[in-house]
Amino acid sequence: MKAIQTFSVMAILFSFTSQVEAKKVNLRYQLKAGSQFRLEQIITEDIEQGSEAELMNSKSINSTTYEFNVAEVSANGDMKIDVALKAFSIESSGPQFGDMKYNSIDKTAVPDFASDKAVLLDQVYSFTLSPLGAITDIKAPPGILEKMRKILEDAGVAKFGFDIEAGIKEFEGPALNKTLKLMLMPFPEGGTEVNVPWKMEIESHPELMVSNFLLDMKLIRSSGTSSEIEVSAKIGPKNNMPAKEMFGMKYSFEFSGDRSGSLVLEPKTGLSTKAEFKTLLKGAIIISSSQNTIPTSIPMTIRATEKITKL
Numbered sequence: 001m002k003a004i005q006t007f008s009v010m011a012i013l014f015s016f017t018s019q020v021e022a023k024k025v026n027l028r029y030q031l032k033a034g035s036q037f038r039l040e041q042i043i044t045e046d047i048e049q050g051s052e053a054e055l056m057n058s059k060s061i062n063s064t065t066y067e068f069n070v071a072e073v074s075a076n077g078d079m080k081i082d083v084a085l086k087a088f089s090i091e092s093s094g095p096q097f098g099d100m101k102y103n104s105i106d107k108t109a110v111p112d113f114a115s116d117k118a119v120l121l122d123q124v125y126s127f128t129l130s131p132l133g134a135i136t137d138i139k140a141p142p143g144i145l146e147k148m149r150k151i152l153e154d155a156g157v158a159k160f161g162f163d164i165e166a167g168i169k170e171f172e173g174p175a176l177n178k179t180l181k182l183m184l185m186p187f188p189e190g191g192t193e194v195n196v197p198w199k200m201e202i203e204s205h206p207e208l209m210v211s212n213f214l215l216d217m218k219l220i221r222s223s224g225t226s227s228e229i230e231v232s233a234k235i236g237p238k239n240n241m242p243a244k245e246m247f248g249m250k251y252s253f254e255f256s257g258d259r260s261g262s263l264v265l266e267p268k269t270g271l272s273t274k275a276e277f278k279t280l281l282k283g284a285i286i287i288s289s290s291q292n293t294i295p296t297s298i299p300m301t302i303r304a305t306e307k308i309t310k311l
Helices: 002-022 112-119 144-155 164-170 174-183
Strands: 036-049 056-073 079-093 100-103 124-129 135-139 198-202 213-222 227-235 244-246 249-265 272-288 296-310
Touching: 036 174, 056 174, 079 112, 100 112, 112 144, 124 174, 135 174, 144 164, 164 174, 174 296, 227 272, 249 296
Parallel strands: none
Antiparallel strands: 036 056, 036 296, 056 079, 079 100, 079 124, 124 135, 198 213, 213 227, 227 249, 244 249, 249 272, 272 296
16 A cells, blocks of 8 residues: 555646646757748837937848858757858948948949958858857958958058957957847757746946946747747946046946846747847946046936847
8 A cells, every 4th residue: 555655646746747847848959951931120219329418329220131041950950051141231320420321232333331341242251150049160261351441441440559460350250149149049958937937147348348247038928839938137337347448538438227038939940030138327427538537427328229130
C-alpha cells in the first residue's frame, strides 16, 4: 500500500513538473540555409534645443532596408548570413544644417551628406547568428574601408576635429553590429515564461554619453502564429566621460530618460515581423572654449522612434 501511495505522489509531482515546463517558451532563431528576407528600419528623431525664449527644433527621418541571405546552417544551429544595404532615404530639417533630403532610388546625383551611406549600397557583409541571437564574426566587404577613408578625407572633416581612423573603424563591423542588435534581439537561455521578465544589456550611446543600461524584456503573449514581447528601461548619464572636442570647442552631454516598446516574433523563424521602440532623453549639452571661461549649458530634449518591419 505504501509503495502505491509513493507511486501516486510521484505521478502527481511528475504531472505538475510537466505542466510547469510546458509554460516555457523557447525563443530561438531557426533560419534555413538558402532563405532570404528583408528588414526595414525607420528612425524618426525630434530634437528641442535651447530655452523657451530661444528654442530651436530639428527633425530627421532615416530609413534603411537590409537584405539577409542565409548562406549555411551548422550542426549546432549557428547561421552564417550575408547582409547588404539595399535602399535608404534621409530627410532632415533644422536651423543648424537646413533642409536635406535624399532617397537612394535617385541614381543621378548623390549629395555630400549621403555619400558615405551610398557607398554601402549592395556591399555584402557577413556575420554569424546563434540560435539565441548572439552576433559574431562580422566581416566587411573588401575595399570598403578604403572607400570610406577617401570620402571622409575629401569631405575635410579632420579640420573640424573628427577622428577619421576611428570613423573608418566603425565600418569594419561595429556600426553594423549596432544595427543588427536592434533588428535581431537576443533571447534568454532555457526559454522564458509568459509575464516573467528577463534583462538584456544595451550598449551606451558614445555620442550622447549615456551609460550602458538594462532593458527589461517580457513575453506577454505566445501562440503558434506569433509571440509578443514588451520592453522598457531607464537610461542614466555616463559619469566621468572626457569632453569631446570639435570646431575648437569642448562639449559633453548630460542626459537621462527612458525607452519602451514592443515587438512581434514569428515562432518558426524567431524573426521580428514588426517592432516599435520609443526613447525620450532630457538633459543638456555643456560647451566650453578658450574664449569662454564659464561653460555654457544648453537644455535639450530628444524624442526618437524606431520602427522595424519585415518586408
